[in-house]
Structures are given as C-alpha cells and as structure tokens.
Amino acid sequence: xxxxxxLKGALATGALSLGHLDLLAAREARGxxxxxxxxxxxxxxxxxxxxQLIAHAKSLGATYCDxxxxxxxxxxxxxxxxxxxxxSDSESYGxxxxxxxxxxxxxxxxxxxxxxxxxxxxxxxxxxxxxxxKLQTIPLxxxxxxxxxxxxxxxxxxxxxxxxxxxxxxxxxDMHALGASVPxxxxxxxxxxxxxxxxxxxxxxxxxxxxxxxxITRIDPSTWATVADSTKGEFASRALxxxxxxxxxxxxxxxxxxxxxxQAAADAHEKISAISVKxxxxxxxxxxxxxxxxxxxxxxxxxxxxxxxxxxxDFAGTSFLKPEKWRNYGYGSxxxxxxxxxxxxxxxxxxxxxxxxxxxxxxxxxxxGELVALQTTRAQAKMIGETASRGQSYAEGWWNIPFQRMPxxxxxxxxxxxxxxxxxxxxxxGILIKGNSSYSIDQQRYNFQFTGQVAFAVEDGKITHMxxxxxxxxKTADFWDELDALGDKSEYxxxxxxxxxxxxxxxxxxxxxxxxxxxxxxxxVINTREQSANSKRGMS
Amino acid sequence: MILDLDQLEALSKRVLRYSKSExxxxxxxxxxxxxxxxxxxxxxxxxxxxNTSLTITAVNGKRAGSASTNDLSDDGLSRAVAKAEEIASxxxxxxxxxxxxxxxxxxxxxxxxxxxxxxxxxxSEQRAKIAQSAIKExxxxxxxxxxxxxxxxxxxxxRNSKGLFVGDQHTRSTFSVTMRTADGKSSGWNKRASQSVAxxxxxxxxxxxxxxxxxxxxxxxxxxxxxxxxxxxxxxxxLLQQLIWSLDAxxxxxxxxxxxxxxxxSALGQKIVSDKVHIYSDPSHPLAPSGIYGESGxxxxxxxxxxxxxxxxxxxxxxxxxxxGKPPMPGPTNVIMDGGDMLPEDFLTNVKEGMLVTSxxxxxxxDDPLLxxxxxxxxxLYWIEDGKIQYGVSNFRWNESPLAMLQNVIDFSKxxxxxxxxxxxxxxxxxxxxxxSGFNFASASDAV
Numbered sequence: 011x012x013x014x015x016x017l018k019g020a021l022a023t024g025a026l027s028l029g030h031l032d033l034l035a036a037r038e039a040r041g042x043x044x045x046x047x048x049x050x051x052x053x054x055x056x057x058x059x060x061x062q063l064i065a066h067a068k069s070l071g072a073t074y075c076d077x078x079x080x081x082x083x084x085x086x087x088x089x090x091x092x093x094x095x096x097x098s099d100s101e102s103y104g105x106x107x108x109x110x111x112x113x114x115x116x117x118x119x120x121x122x123x124x125x126x127x128x129x130x131x132x133x134x135x136x137x138x139x140x141x142x143x144k145l146q147t148i149p150l151x152x153x154x155x156x157x158x159x160x161x162x163x164x165x166x167x168x169x170x171x172x173x174x175x176x177x178x179x180x181x182x183x184d185m186h187a188l189g190a191s192v193p194x195x196x197x198x199x200x201x202x203x204x205x206x207x208x209x210x211x212x213x214x215x216x217x218x219x220x221x222x223x224x225x226i227t228r229i230d231p232s233t234w235a236t237v238a239d240s241t242k243g244e245f246a247s248r249a250l251x252x253x254x255x256x257x258x259x260x261x262x263x264x265x266x267x268x269x270x271x272x273q274a275a276a277d278a279h280e281k282i283s284a285i286s287v288k289x290x291x292x293x294x295x296x297x298x299x300x301x302x303x304x305x306x307x308x309x310x311x312x313x314x315x316x317x318x319x320x321x322x323x324d325f326a327g328t329s330f331l332k333p334e335k336w337r338n339y340g341y342g343s344x345x346x347x348x349x350x351x352x353x354x355x356x357x358x359x360x361x362x363x364x365x366x367x368x369x370x371x372x373x374x375x376x377x378x379g380e381l382v383a384l385q386t387t388r389a390q391a392k393m394i395g396e397t398a399s400r401g402q403s404y405a406e407g408w409w410n411i412p413f414q415r416m417p418x419x420x421x422x423x424x425x426x427x428x429x430x431x432x433x434x435x436x437x438x439x440g441i442l443i444k445g446n447s448s449y450s451i452d453q454q455r456y457n458f459q460f461t462g463q464v465a466f467a468v469e470d471g472k473i474t475h476m477x478x479x480x481x482x483x484x485k486t487a488d489f490w491d492e493l494d495a496l497g498d499k500s501e502y503x504x505x506x507x508x509x510x511x512x513x514x515x516x517x518x519x520x521x522x523x524x525x526x527x528x529x530x531x532x533x534x535v536i537n538t539r540e541q542s543a544n545s546k547r548g549m550s
Numbered sequence: 551m552i553l554d555l556d557q558l559e560a561l562s563k564r565v566l567r568y569s570k571s572e573x574x575x576x577x578x579x580x581x582x583x584x585x586x587x588x589x590x591x592x593x594x595x596x597x598x599x600x601n602t603s604l605t606i607t608a609v610n611g612k613r614a615g616s617a618s619t620n621d622l623s624d625d626g627l628s629r630a631v632a633k634a635e636e637i638a639s640x641x642x643x644x645x646x647x648x649x650x651x652x653x654x655x656x657x658x659x660x661x662x663x664x665x666x667x668x669x670x671x672x673x674s675e676q677r678a679k680i681a682q683s684a685i686k687e688x689x690x691x692x693x694x695x696x697x698x699x700x701x702x703x704x705x706x707x708x709r710n711s712k713g714l715f716v717g718d719q720h721t722r723s724t725f726s727v728t729m730r731t732a733d734g735k736s737s738g739w740n741k742r743a744s745q746s747v748a749x750x751x752x753x754x755x756x757x758x759x760x761x762x763x764x765x766x767x768x769x770x771x772x773x774x775x776x777x778x779x780x781x782x783x784x785x786x787x788x789l790l791q792q793l794i795w796s797l798d799a800x801x802x803x804x805x806x807x808x809x810x811x812x813x814x815x816s817a818l819g820q821k822i823v824s825d826k827v828h829i830y831s832d833p834s835h836p837l838a839p840s841g842i843y844g845e846s847g848x849x850x851x852x853x854x855x856x857x858x859x860x861x862x863x864x865x866x867x868x869x870x871x872x873x874x875g876k877p878p879m880p881g882p883t884n885v886i887m888d889g890g891d892m893l894p895e896d897f898l899t900n901v902k903e904g905m906l907v908t909s910x911x912x913x914x915x916x917d918d919p920l921l922x923x924x925x926x927x928x929x930x931l932y933w934i935e936d937g938k939i940q941y942g943v944s945n946f947r948w949n950e951s952p953l954a955m956l957q958n959v960i961d962f963s964k965x966x967x968x969x970x971x972x973x974x975x976x977x978x979x980x981x982x983x984x985x986x987s988g989f990n991f992a993s994a995s996d997a998v
Contacts, residue, residue, distance in 0.1 A: 093644055093645060093646060094641060094642045094644055095644060095646060096616070097614070097615050097616065097637045097638075097640070097641050098605075098615070098616035098617065098618065098637070099615075099616070099617045099618070099633050099634075099637060100605070100617065100618035100619070101617075101618065101619050101620075101621070102601070102603060102618070102619075102620050103620060103621065104599075104601065104620065106599075114593060115593075115594070115595055115596065115597075116596070116597075117595070117596065117597035117598070118597065118598045118599065119597070119598070119599035119600070119601075120599070120600055120601075121600070121601045121602060121603075121620045134598055135597075135598075138596055138597070138598065138674075141674070141678060142586065142593040142596055142678070143593075144678075144682075145588065145592065145593045145678070145681055145682055145685055146592055146593055147591055147592040147685075148590065148592045174640060175615070175637050175640040175641065176640040176641075179640070179641065179642050180642075183642065198804060198805055200804065200806065236806050238804060238805030238806050238810070239805070240805040240810070240812070240813065240814045241812065241813065242812060243805070243810055243811055243812030243813070243919075244919055245805055245806045245807075245810070245918070245919060247918070319590060320589055320590045320694055320696060320730070321589040321590060321594055321696070322589070322696070323589055323694070323696035323728050323730060323737075324589065324696035324697050324698055324726055324727065324728040324739075325698065325726065327911075327997070328734070330996070330997075332734075409599040409601060410597070410599075411595045411596075411597040413595050447915075448914045448915050448916050448924060449914060450912040450913070450914045450924045450925060450926070450947070451912060452911065452912065452926045452928070452945065452947070452995040452996075452997035453911055453912075453926070453928055453997050454996070454997035454998065455997075456995055456996040456997050457926065457945075457947050457993060457994070457995035457996065457997065459916075459924055459947060459949075459992075459993070461916070479917070481916065481924075483947065483992070483993050485996070513595075514585070514587055514698035514700070514726070515583070515585060515698075515700060536949075536992070538916050538917040538922060538949070539917060539920065541916060541917065541922050541924075541949035541950070541990055541992060542920060542922050542949070542950055542951045542954045542990060543776045543950060543954055543958065543988035543989055543990045544951075544954045544957065544958070544988070545920075546776050546988075546990060
C-alpha cells in the first residue's frame with residue numbers, strides 16, 4: 011500500500027485528524043514514518059508460515075487470527091566500582107498466535123517456530139477460546155482497521171549492537187574513574203552502572219490481511235552513586251538523570267556523563283549532612299527529570315480504558331475516572347495540555363504500528379485541563395462509542411498476549427517564554443526536586459507519594475541549600491489543579507521507564523513522558539525520617 | 551513440549567561440547583505456563599506459552615562473557631557458545647569472577663513438584679471451574695469480579711565444565727480474586743499460591759473475597775496516625791519479603807544497609823526485633839517447598855535469618871564470602887516465619903482493638919538507612935473491637951519499616967501458606983497473622 015492509500019485507510023477509521031496528517035507528513039519527511047510495500051523482512055518462509063497458521067486457525071473456526079514472529083535481542087554491560095561485572099548477549103525467538111472464537115480471545119506461544127508446532131499453538135489457542143467462551147458474557151467486538159503491508163524502524167544514528175563490548179565496557183570504566191576522583195571526605199563511594207541495548211524484531215500478520223515488519227531499538231543506561239559514612243552509620247544515593255530512550259548509542263555519547271557522574275558523587279556525599287526538611291506546605295518546582303514519573307502515575311495510568319472498565323481490577327487496579335463520566339472531566343489547571351503519542355521521535359513507546367496492527371498516532375488526552383480522550387485498543391474502542399482504536403495494544407514479547415498499554419504521554423510546554431530560573435525567581439517558599447526515586451500510588455490513582463534524587467530549598471526567589479528526607483504526597487486532581495507555572499520548550503525533556511508493569515501475568519512496557527519543569531502550589535511535604543511508628547513514638 | 555530434567559542434562563552436556571574456553575557454565579530452563587483471566591464477570595485475555603532457553607558463560611582467567619538463546623539446534627548452540635567466548639575475549643578482567651565450584655555438592659530434596667499439576671488439560675479444567683465459581687458468586691451478589699489463575703511447570707538445571715551438575719523442578723499455581731460491588735464502593739480480595747493446583751482451594755478463596763467485600767461496605771474515614779494493626783498473612787508476607795531482600799552482607803559490611811552499624815561492621819549477632827521472632831528458610835519445608843540451588847550451583851540449605859529476635863545470617867555472594875573469610879550464603883528460596891497456636895480464622899477473637907489489614911499495594915522504598923517503606927492498604931481494611939469486625943475503614947497510605955513491624959509484634963497466629971500481593975508470588979511463603987502494637991498510617995486514600 012502506498013502512503014496515500016495508507017493514509018486513506020487510517021482516516022477511514024476516524025482515528026486521525028487533519029492535524030495528524032501534518033504529523034505523518036512531518037514523520038515521513040524525517041524518514042520516521044512507516045514505509046509501505048512488499049516486505050524485505052522477515053524471510054519469505056516466515057511470511058508463508060504465518061499465512062499457513064492463520065489459514066489453519068480459521069479452518070479450526072477462528073473468526074480472527076494474528077501471528078507475531080518476534081526476535082527479542084538484548085545486550086548488557088554492568089559495572090560496579092570500576093569493575094565490569096557482567097557482559098551478556100541474549101536472544102529469544104518465538105511465535106505468538108492469537109485468535110478469536112465465539113467472541114473470546116485464545117492465545118498460545120512457542121519457541122518452536124515451524125508449521126507443526128505452530129499448528130499445535132493454533133489448536134491450543136482455538137480450544138482455549140472455545141472453552142473460555144462458556145464463561146464469556148461480553149463478546150469481543152473489534153473496531154475496524156485498514157489492512158496494511160508496511161515496515162517501520164526506530165530512527166537511530168548508531169546501532170548500539172554495533173558498538174563493541176570492549177568499547178561499552180571501557181565507557182563505563184572511564185565514567186567510574188571520573189566519579190571516583192570526586193573528594194568525599196574519606197567516605198566510601200560505590201558506583202553502579204548498567205548499559206543495556208534492546209531490540210524487538212517483529213513480524214505481525216493478521217487474518218484481515220495486514221503484514222507488518224518492525225525493528226524497534228531502545229537504549230537503557232543507568233548509573234547511580236552511593237556514599238557511605240561508616241562513622242555516622244549513614245549513607246545516601248544519587249542516581250544520574252540519564253533515562254532510557256527510543257534511540258541508538260548516540261544518546262549515550264551525547265549525554266553529559268562527564269559532568270553528571272561527578273555531580274552525582276558530590277550530591278550523594280552532600281546529602282548525608284544536608285538539612286533535613288521541615289514538614290509542611292511548600293510550592294514544589296518539579297524538574298522534568300522528576301515530573302515525568304508523576305505524569306506516568308497520575309495521568310498515564312488513570313486514562314487507560316481497561317482500568318476504567320474494571321479489566322485490571324484484580325491487580326494493577328482501576329481508576330478514579332468512571333466509564334459513564336470521564337468526558338470533559340476537569341483534570342487540572344489550564345496549563346495542562348497532555349498528548350498521547352506513539353509517533354514521538356526518541357520515545358520508548360514509539361512504533362509504526364501497535365500489536366493490533368493499528369497505525370501509531372498522536373492525539374490530545376487533556377486540553378487546557380479537560381480530559382478529552384482515553385487510551386484504547388481495537389477490542390476497547392467501541393466500549394466508549396468510538397469507531398477506531400487509539401492504537402495502544404502491545405505485548406512484552408512473543409510469549410505474551412497483547413493488551414492495552416500506555417503510549418508516550420507528555421505534558422506540552424508553555425507556549426510563552428518561561429524558564430526554570432524564571433519560576434525559581436517567582437517562588438518565595440518552595441522546594442526544587444530533581445530525579446525520580448520512590449514512587450507509590452493507590453490502585454485508583456488518587457493518593458500518591460513521591461521522592462526525588464535530590465531536593466533544594468527555594469527561598470525568596472533563590473535556591474539556597476540542599477535538603478534531605480523530602481517526600482510529597484497528594485491527591486491527583488487536587489495536585490494538577492495547583493499547576494501554576496510551566497516551563498517553555500527550552501526546558502522540555504523526555505523521561506521514561508523500560509519496565510512499566512501491568513497485567514496478569516505481569517508484562518513490561520517501555521514508555522516515555524516528556525515535560526518541562528512545572529510548579530505546583532502549596533503541596534504537602536513530609537520528612538521520611540519521621541515516618542515509622544517507632545520514630546513517631548521516639549523509639550528510634 | 552518442554553524438556554524434562556534428563557533432557558536438560560543431555561542438553562547441558564551438548565552445549566558444553568562446543569566450549570573452547572578455560573571453563574564454562576550453563577544455566578538452563580524449560581517452562582510451560584498457562585493462565586485464565588477474568589474481569590467484569592467475563593473472561594478476558596488468557597494464554598499459554600512454553601519455552602526452553604539457556605545461558606552459557608565462557609570464562610578465561612578473570613574474563614567472562616555470557617550469551618543466552620532459545621535456539622537449541624546445533625547451529626544455535628554453537629553460535630551462543632561462540633558469542634559468549636567472543637564477549638569474554640573483549641571483557642576487561644573482573645577481579646570478582648570466582649572459579650567454578652568443584653566436587654560433589656549435597657542438595658536437599660524438595661517436594662515443590664506436583665505431578666498432577668503438570669497435566670495441562672486437567673489444570674485447565676480446574677482453572678475454568680474456579681473462574682466459573684467466582685463469576686457465579688459475583689452474579690449472585692450483584693458484584694463485579696476480576697481474577698487471575700495461572701499454573702506452570704518449571705524445569706531448571708546448572709552445569710559447569712568441571713563436572714558439577716544440578717537439576718531441579720517445581721510446579722507453581724496462583725489464584726487471585728477480587729470482588730467489587732456494582733457501585734464500586736466496596737471491594738474484597740483473596741489470593742492463594744501453591745505447588746499444587748489442587749491445594750489452591752479456589753472455592754474458599756472466592757468466598758473469602760466475597761465476604762470481605764460485603765463486610766467492607768460503607769467504610770468509615772478515620773484519621774491517619776499510629777494504630778494497632780492485625781496483618782493477615784499476605785500483607786505480613788509482603789513486608790517480610792522487603793526485609794529479606796535487604797539482607798545482603800556486602801551492603802551491610804560496606805555501610806550501605808539498614809543492617810550496617812556506625813564505626814563499620816554489621817548488625818549480625820545483634821538483637822534487631824522482638825525476641826518472639828524466628829524467620830528462616832528451608833527448601834525441604836513440607837508446606838512451602840522451594841528451590842534447592844543458587845549462584846554457581848551452590849546448595850541452598852536451611853538457614854535461620856532471625857532467631858529469638860537476633861540477626862543470625864546475611865546473604866553472601868561467593869566473591870564477598872572469599873573476601874570476608876566467611877562461607878557463601880545463597881539467598882533464600884522460601885521464607886518461613888514461626889507463629890503461635892491459634893488458627894488465623896480464630897485469631898481475631900484475642901484482639902481487643904486494632905485495624906485488620908487484608909492486603910498491601912504498591913510498596914516502595916522510602917528511607918533506605920531506616921528500611922522504611924511506603925505502600926497502601928487495599929481491598930478490605932476493618933476496625934476490630936472485642937474480637938470482631940466492627941466496621942470497614944477507608945484505605946490509608948502507610949509509611950513503615952518491616953523492622954518496626956517485627957519490633958512491635960504482640961502476638962501471632964499459626965503460620966499458613968500465603969502469597970504476597972505486591973511482592974514476588976513465585977517465592978513460597980509460610981507466615982502467620984501478626985498483631986502489631988504500632989503501625990504508621992500516614993495519609994488517607996479514597997481508593998476502593
């Protein structure tokens with residue numbers, strides 16, 4: 011299918027607006043849009059195998075079938091205190107086959123990618139759907155999607171799998187040597203690093219005629235420093251703000267490691283003797299290295315339709331949003347413009363197509379504080395009266411059934427000029443928090459409590475000193491109502507997580523969240539040291 | 551089809567034949583798992599999968615590299631070995647790389663493998679029956695139910711090129727069920743885990759979740775603060791796992807742990823919690839049998855972690871053991887906590903007052919030096935007075951340390967097999983209900 015037809019098919023589903031046409035055009039101009047036409051990969055025999063299995067599943071009575079042939083690749087280098095402790099390469103290839111029979115899902119997966127074992131999987135999946143359909147009370151009704159034949163690759167400059175293990179190991183050793191050069195008063199510094207490269211090579215074929223090849227590359231670096239003062243029996247840690255990205259090794263090379271490794275060691279040391287925070291109400295200035303996770307927990311998850319409908323009630327939880335009254339819900343202040351986007355370059359959840367074969371798209375979730383859309387898959391769209399999926403289906407690997415997973419969900423920057431310095435200058439009693447650390451939120455996403463890697467007192471428009479033991483808690487809607495200052499695009503950064511857990515069995519989803527710095531007025535801050543019953547009773 | 555232990559043993563020999571390094575080790579696993587999910591009183595996304603994979607580590611001197619694959623063809627195996635050897639040739643020297651274990655090791659026997667649970671068709675029928683009973687119970691009370699049933703068969707083995715081989719196998723089934731009122735204002739939950747599908751007692755779990763949901767209707771708001779609590783075995787297990795994960799000797803002895811002590815050294819041998827507390831692990835435990843080997847094929851032995859309130863052991867990797875002149879201590883594969891004589895179902899009769907906690911959710915670190923964690927109560931919190939549930943209480947966020955929990959234990963029930971909700975339910979646990987004199991509920995949560 012050529013691009014014109016591809017767009018026509020997408021528009022026919024009602025999923026894309028004219029604004030998204032512009033976006034697709036922009037993606038194409040950058041070479042990041044899917045390419046239509048005959049597929050160079052996977053091999054013809056693999057494509058033929060998928061066709062045969064789909065035909066077999068249909069002969070067993072399946073009304074829908076999709077086959078994913080997925081090769082998961084991962085390379086890791088780990089270091090601790092200038093010692094490379096692990097270097098590994100792993101590869102897992104397998105077949106996941108999903109069917110619908112009697113309006114019910116069935117799914118089976120095997121590492122044996124051949125016709126005989128594939129047919130066993132098809133039989134298992136169909137028989138599972140048949141058996142489970144006896145308990146089915148809400149038959150599946152998939153929203154339509156145009157069939158496509160297309161391929162997509164994460165746009166990267168340097169394939170991390172092409173960088174030699176030797177160079178990757180040396181990179182970590184050099185960084186650790188820099189960190190170890192920071193004076194920390196005779197205390198013990200411990201540095202930990204992981205540098206992971208991950209690639210999904212995925213072929214999706216469906217009984218509706220789609221054939222899609224994707225190569226999704228991600229880079230997942232992390233480093234943290236811990237300083238232990240054995241005299242005091244105290245220790246403190248500070249992770250670098252480097253976060254996983256949907257990019258190649260260029261991200262690692264461009265990241266300012268040299269400065270930040272030294273800063274992290276110095277911060278961890280300073281934290282031990284920093285002033286312990288006085289509990290109370292403060293204006294919180296949240297740096298994007300921290301705010302991305304608050305967005306993930308308090309906006310990303312509550313706007314998942316499966317949670318709202320009770321489909322995750324047993325584990326991940328539901329949502330404070332209700333199926334009958336989510337539209338136009340007042341989520342927060344006018345500064346709040348949130349976009350759901352699987353097309354954002356460099357982001358972890360960015361793909362060409364989701365695991366239902368639906369094209370990646372970008373759409374507003376929240377506009378000027380008002381909720382305008384949710385996250386859906388083909389099996390969910392009609393539950394809220396929509397005619398097309400929002401394209402949020404994803405499976406961790408060949409061994410999992412796809413289900414609704416979060417796209418990149420990002421807070422748009424202030425269109426007016428506004429820097430972090432401007433916001434600090436405008437704050438009389440506040441705390442600036444950078445980096446994410448402890449994060450916890452209830453199963454309906456009301457009550458959250460978060461901490462950062464490092465916090466600073468802001469007094470009369472100036473950052474005055476480091477604080478330790480800072481945590482803040484609040485209620486989602488109240489919190490976003492208090493968003494009263496927002497950084498502009500010069501402050502925008504992309505944070506994210508490789509392993510966002512959801513579902514039973516638990517599956518991981520890589521997802522990014524972009525945002526600038528932002529201020530939330532009058533938030534409740536506690537001192538983590540005073541939190542145990544025994545601390546409160548003066549027993550420790 | 552997955553491979554049995556004999557086939558894994560043969561595969562381990564086959565892969566090592568390709569090895570040209572000084573020595574090599576291979577870890578192998580072959581698993582089948584199937585699940586049934588339901589929610590909104592209907593079945594949702596169920597599935598089954600099988601896989602066999604191995605990780606080969608090639609070692610030359612102090613240089614090592616690893617490669618994993620699930621391609622078991624001759625070509626796939628030789629490529630994995632060559633990849634591991636290539637990585638090893640590029641690796642810097644790792645002073646922490648330990649030589650292989652040699653000589654005969656003695657392993658415990660574990661009863662973690664239930665033959666009947668490996669019958670996939672039978673297990674599938676049992677899952678469907680349990681799900682059906684949950685949906686029937688929900689429909690009868692106009693509840694909405696959601697739940698998850700999973701059963702798996704796991705074969706794993708380890709071999710090094712110096713002659714050590716060990717194989718182990720286990721089965722594991724879990725069932726978790728939630729009942730919610732149609733208006734979403736009350737919920738109840740229960741969870742079971744066992745090596746045996748038959749021992750899940752799913753029907754009883756369904757009834758317990760349903761009873762909890764009924765008893766939690768119209769919960770009252772109470773002020774945050776320090777309360778006496780009665781932790782059911784599941785939330786107690788969740789906090790015990792948090793404690794167990796922090797028992798690393800190197801962290802403690804290098805000053806990075808709640809078990810570090812000023813001036814250096816660790817809390818080993820010191821009283822750290824109530825002298826009533828005895829926590830141990832034992833792979834051959836009859837109710838919670840578990841894995842028999844750890845790092846490099848080291849046997850997992852019965853170990854007291856806390857006895858009479860005293861910290862008696864820390865986990866110790868082989869490198870740190872060699873450096874500290876102490877024997878290595880693999881991490882536990884199960885956790886057992888001794889308790890009293892009363893059955894959990896009778897335990898409340900002895901409670902004058904306190905808050906009964908059904909489950910914990912979203913547990914994260916809050917203050918590492920004090921081992922303070924944060925999390926929430928979920929799906930059933932009740933005020934107990936004079937041995938009975940008086941009324942439901944709205945949920946709380948809590949900020950608390952498992953050490954404080956164990957320092958403040960007043961009493962406990964007989965231990966029972968349980969599963970953490972937030973933690974790792976692959977770890978068999980046998981834990982009592984705990985009556986704790988003080989537990990910090992930090993803020994209110996509106997969640998149901």
